[in-house]
Amino acid sequence: MSKTSLDVPILQHVFHPSDFSPASEAAFAHALKAALIAKATLTVLHVSPGGEQSWTEFPGVRQTLERWGLLPKNSPKSAVPELGINVRKIITKDKDPVKSVLEFLEQQPSDLIVLATQQDKGQGLWQEKSVAQPVARKSRQMTLFIPAGVKGFVSLQDGAVSLKNILIPVAPVPKAQPAIQAAVRIAQQLNCPTGRFTILYVGDDSEMPEVSCPELPGWEWTKLSQKGDITEVILQTAHATEADLIVMATEGRNGFLDALRGSHSEQVLRQCACPLLAIPAGAWVSSVL
16 A cells, blocks of 8 residues: 555544443544544434423443543543544434434534444344444444444454454445455554455355555455355354454445445444444545544
């Protein structure tokens, strides 16, 4: 990867819809870490159908930053912007969380959406509404999914990053290079000293699409090809390589999850034991993290 491609501006707005659940806490940690690294705006949005939620229920940004050792204890609100980030907390009253979130995104476009998902149905955790997939499908933005029960690669407790193995499934369509670029940028921006990128193609080795593997000091590249059921092979490989993150390029005319519904990518999301970053066709990959 050339120096120029790494010097372009990174993301400016991280968006995290939250339902205040334990699963959303893990997603919040990843959203906050991304905003800190990029010195971006972090918007945490909660949709309250009955308007019963209060500001005190929002994740404590200052408390989290103090616990991570980035702020002294009992820091004032003014200390947070000094870290280079801007945090906004919004409560909207609406019976339809999806509608409310999409209306917000129309007015305030985001570069990265971070969502908690419920794996049994692949749905968002906002009460009985499926939020994660409709929002990602219609927003056309890069989305980091954190499955319920998965801690992910950013510790909520101390902010430490544990990212050593990234799995990148590839296929002829959509083009895999955006996912590869995103994976490299994440490892670099999170200052991960060593690790392994694994490129996986399910099919005949001779048909594996050609991709460029940028050099990143301390990181190695492995290419694998295996025949079998696509979803099963991806999940088995994720387990075998102890993947901390799966990065997948996706495609859809109206948003990437139009191409995911009922597809291998959605099935992987439903069963994977680690976060999944979906890169829709046309996304500005250089902005990730």
